[in-house]
Amino acid sequence: MTATQRKEIDLAFASDHELHKRVNAAITQNPDLSSLFGDVVTHFRKQDSQPTNTSFEAEDDEFGASFDDEADFLAATEAVENGKRPRDEDDGALSLSKRAKTNASRSVALSNRILKERFGLNGFRLKQEAAITRILDGGSAVIVFPTGGGKSLCYQVPAVAFRYQDEAIGSRNGQMSGITLVVSPLIALMKDQVDGLLRRGIKAAVLNSSLSRDKYLATQQDLRQGHLDLLYCAPERLNNEGFVASLKAIPGGIRLLAVDEAHCISEWGHSFRPDYLKIARFAKEASVERVACLTATATPKVARDICSAFSIPTEGLFTTTVYRPNLRLLAQSNPKQADNVSKLVGFLRQNPGPTIVYTTLQKGAEELAEELKSRNFSAKAFHAGMDTDVKMRTQDAFFASDNMIVVATIAFGMGIDKPNIRNIVHFDIPDSIESCSQQVGRAGRDGLSSVCLFNLSTKDFYLRNIFTYGDRPSRRSLKLLMEDICSKERKRLKVGETFAISEYHQSRDTDIKSTMLSIIYAQLELHYGFIRAAGSKYTEYKYKTDNPDAISRDRDRAAQAILRGSNKKKLWTYVPIEIIEKSSGLTREELVRKIDEWNERGMITVQATGVQQVYRLEKFLPATKQEIDLIVKQLDKTMETQEKQNLDRTKALINLITDKKCFSRALATYFGETSDRISEECGHCTWCETHQQVLLPNEPPQPPNTALVKRILDEVSARDDPRYLAKIAFGIKSPRMAQEGIYRKAVFESMNVCDFEDLLKSFTKECFM
Numbered sequence: 031m032t033a034t035q036r037k038e039i040d041l042a043f044a045s046d047h048e049l050h051k052r053v054n055a056a057i058t059q060n061p062d063l064s065s066l067f068g069d070v071v072t073h074f075r076k077q078d079s080q081p082t083n084t085s086f087e088a089e090d091d092e093f094g095a096s097f098d099d100e101a102d103f104l105a106a107t108e109a110v111e112n113g114k115r116p117r118d119e120d121d122g123a124l125s126l127s128k129r130a131k132t133n134a135s136r137s138v139a140l141s142n143r144i145l146k147e148r149f150g151l152n153g154f155r156l157k158q159e160a161a162i163t164r165i166l167d168g169g170s171a172v173i174v175f176p177t178g179g180g181k182s183l184c185y186q187v188p189a190v191a192f193r194y195q196d197e198a199i200g201s202r203n204g205q206m207s208g209i210t211l212v213v214s215p216l217i218a219l220m221k222d223q224v225d226g227l228l229r230r231g232i233k234a235a236v237l238n239s240s241l242s243r244d245k246y247l248a249t250q251q252d253l254r255q256g257h258l259d260l261l262y263c264a265p266e267r268l269n270n271e272g273f274v275a276s277l278k279a280i281p282g283g284i285r286l287l288a289v290d291e292a293h294c295i296s297e298w299g300h301s302f303r304p305d306y307l308k309i310a311r312f313a314k315e316a317s318v319e320r321v322a323c324l325t326a327t328a329t330p331k332v333a334r335d336i337c338s339a340f341s342i343p344t345e346g347l348f349t350t351t352v353y354r355p356n357l358r359l360l361a362q363s364n365p366k367q368a369d370n371v372s373k374l375v376g377f378l379r380q381n382p383g384p385t386i387v388y389t390t391l392q393k394g395a396e397e398l399a400e401e402l403k404s405r406n407f408s409a410k411a412f413h414a415g416m417d418t419d420v421k422m423r424t425q426d427a428f429f430a431s432d433n434m435i436v437v438a439t440i441a442f443g444m445g446i447d448k449p450n451i452r453n454i455v456h457f458d459i460p461d462s463i464e465s466c467s468q469q470v471g472r473a474g475r476d477g478l479s480s481v482c483l484f485n486l487s488t489k490d491f492y493l494r495n496i497f498t499y500g501d502r503p504s505r506r507s508l509k510l511l512m513e514d515i516c517s518k519e520r521k522r523l524k525v526g527e528t529f530a531i532s533e534y535h536q537s538r539d540t541d542i543k544s545t546m547l548s549i550i551y552a553q554l555e556l557h558y559g560f561i562r563a564a565g566s567k568y569t570e571y572k573y574k575t576d577n578p579d580a581i582s583r584d585r586d587r588a589a590q591a592i593l594r595g596s597n598k599k600k601l602w603t604y605v606p607i608e609i610i611e612k613s614s615g616l617t618r619e620e621l622v623r624k625i626d627e628w629n630e631r632g633m634i635t636v637q638a639t640g641v642q643q644v645y646r647l648e649k650f651l652p653a654t655k656q657e658i659d660l661i662v663k664q665l666d667k668t669m670e671t672q673e674k675q676n677l678d679r680t681k682a683l684i685n686l687i688t689d690k691k692c693f694s695r696a697l698a699t700y701f702g703e704t705s706d707r708i709s710e711e712c713g714h715c716t717w718c719e720t721h722q723q724v725l726l727p728n729e730p731p732q733p734p735n736t737a738l739v740k741r742i743l744d745e746v747s748a749r750d751d752p753r754y755l756a757k758i759a760f761g762i763k764s765p766r767m768a769q770e771g772i773y774r775k776a777v778f779e780s781m782n783v784c785d786f787e788d789l790l791k792s793f794t795k796e797c798f799m
């Protein structure tokens with residue numbers, strides 16, 4: 031591994047923590063936390079600038095359609111209903127059986143009309159109409175359409191239709207039509223969607239970290255008054271008790287819960303997210319009427335998981351083929367690393383047109399973009415580590431161009447709906463068939479011939495393994511974590527009481543990556559039922575002011591307590607909120623409200639830091655050593671399974687590419703297609719074109735070197751964690767290594783040509799002999 035790659039992996043690990051911090055901050059950003067903790071959290075982060083050139087916005091002609099003739103529309107639907115108006119429900123909510131009475135042909139007419147008049151489109155695609163009809167008739171649906179297949183309309187059309195349905199049936203008044211809640215992890219895309227909907231006169235809003243406090247409060251008011259048809263939020267927000275309470279109070283309730291990227295709910299999926307598991311629980315608790323789960327990639331197993339999580343019967347599953355006859359799926363193997371770039375250059379010269387080249391590492395994307403530029407290609411890098419402005423400019427330029435190449439990590443692509451992408455190149459191996467298929471799906475949306483090239487080399491395995499093995503915590507780490515969670519003072523807590531944890535500190539102290547900590551906490555919550563996430567809070571506030579006199583003139587008790595208890599440094603004044611809380615006898619709520627008030631009046635600029643996750647105790651934590659050990663053992667087993675799944679996913683992709691079979695057919699089979707539409711051989715993949723097997727270069731791992739093992743043991747005193755020692759040898763960073771200064775030692779990454787499992791065996795022997 032080169033020094034650059036090493037640095038890049040460091041960056042990826044560092045940004046993992048950064049990402050985590052940002053997710054925490056996003057959750058806490060909700061000023062309504064005051065209802066829970068009394069924190070009127072003040073935030074002055076730069077608002078994320080959002081992508082502007084998205085598919086909706088690009089299609090200006092679609093916005094011309096007006097929907098002023100609502101009365102006419104209602105008359106039409108009422109005519110169908112003629113004489114069948116049930117009496118008004120007291121609380122405006124219908125029982126499921128009554129809702130299901132809405133008949134299908136009326137739903138079809140309604141949805142087609144909305145499609146035309148609101149969205150300016152002439153007809154439905156794929157199985158959109160069938161899915162929407164089911165939803166309008168009261169059923170839930172799992173919708174598996176390819177990227178760009180038009181999944182959004184499957185919940186947007188019903189979201190608009192509910193109001194008309196209600197009016198037609200006469201079941202609810204306009205304020206009681208409830209809402210469609212859209213849960214999506216793609217915060218940047220939510221705003222685009224909402225802007226597009228607003229331009230069509232559809233009442234939509236987003237609640238995320240980019241909202242100003244005023245906008246946030248206005249949205250809350252709209253929600254309370256039943257003014258909104260759609261609300262978008264991130265899954266993490268459902269951890270916030272205050273937010274969930276406000277959703278439960280929406281007049282008319284949640285008519286439809288749309289879960290975007292629904293494959294994240296499955297532990298078999300390629301991007302499992304623990305917060306997704308909580309969505310199904312939320313759906314039950316908030317008495318959501320029906321659910322629409324949307325994804326572009328779901329194997330039959332993942333689709334089953336989604337269906338079972340939301341109790342959706344098989345007739346609610348709407349899938350379409352992943353086979354794309356206009357895509358040439360090519361693969362090549364490069365035994366010589368140096369050939370990679372020259373072969374790519376040859377390919378790009380032969381296949382001009384807008385192209386995305388995917389790399390694993392950010393640095394790799396930058397270097398390759400430079401390399402291509404030096405060879406006169408119009409190339410730019412794109413990855414999550416770049417400034418938002420730069421990323422937006424690159425995205426806009428790509429949309430407008432007919433020859434640009436974007437060299438990108440997976441950060442590029444979500445929501446990219448450019449019809450004429452001619453090539454997708456996988457310069458490095460993606461993590462799974464699902465990711466690969468999603469990325470390939472971005473090519474040739476205009477139906478014209480496009481090429482997808484897959485580059486195979488063994489070094490990619492090494493990189494992938496670093497991510498996979500780096501995730502799994504050791505037994506020692508799990509034990510430390512459980513002992514910390516079940517500390518003496520927590521064992522004294524009563525059920526219903528809360529406690530706070532800093533994941534940042536816990537990650538450092540237990541040597542567990544913060545992403546994995548989230549998964550473990552989700553296990554403790556959902557599987558064991560010990561705790562329940564209740565939001566997050568800040569522990570430290572600091573402020574600066576140009577007008578200290580104005581503050582000191584504030585005679586309010588909270589103001590005086592803050593002034594007395596704070597520590598003034600050069601620029602910032604630090605407010606140790608918990609200490610002041612104790613010394614003043616005031617509540618946290620009162621103190622934070624005062625800080626917020628100063629800020630809102632422009633008297634100070636505030637920054638809140640030290641985010642902590644808050645959990646409510648649901649039942650007593652394990653008390654004995656045996657109980658803790660048992661949970662550690664079970665968690666370790668779960669982690670082992672996850673690690674194996676991740677390794678298997680990459681292997682499955684390699685097997686698919688290196689098999690003596692048609693790639694297109696193998697891909698479709700993987701996603702459960704039995705369709706006869708694809709013949710034995712597609713005629714447009716490497717296998718079909720050449721009947722030559724693409725082979726992975728034969729570079730087997732080397733056995734652990736006894737002298738190097740001894741050297742690590744000489745230089746590192748730890749004997750409590752063989753996985754830790756194996757990570758040092760393999761070159762996987764971890765919080766404990768940073769503390770122990772391991773990276774500076776020559777032994778770090780000294781055996782990166784070995785198999786990680788072999789290293790683990792060697793060090794296990796040394797530690798437990």
Ligand SMILES: Nc1ncnc2c1ncn2[C@@H]1O[C@H](COP(=O)(O)OP(=O)(O)OP(=O)(O)O)[C@@H](O)[C@H]1O
Nearest residue numbers: 085151153154155177178179180181182183326445
């Ligand atoms: N029935 C239709 N007729 C014409 N255009 C449509 C239709 N349905 C969707 N579209 C358009 O297709 C594009 C992609 O739709 P959408 O963003 O909903 O796809 P998606 O399946 O959610 O994709 P992704 O997986 O990338 O999020 C949009 O520009 C949308 O307006």
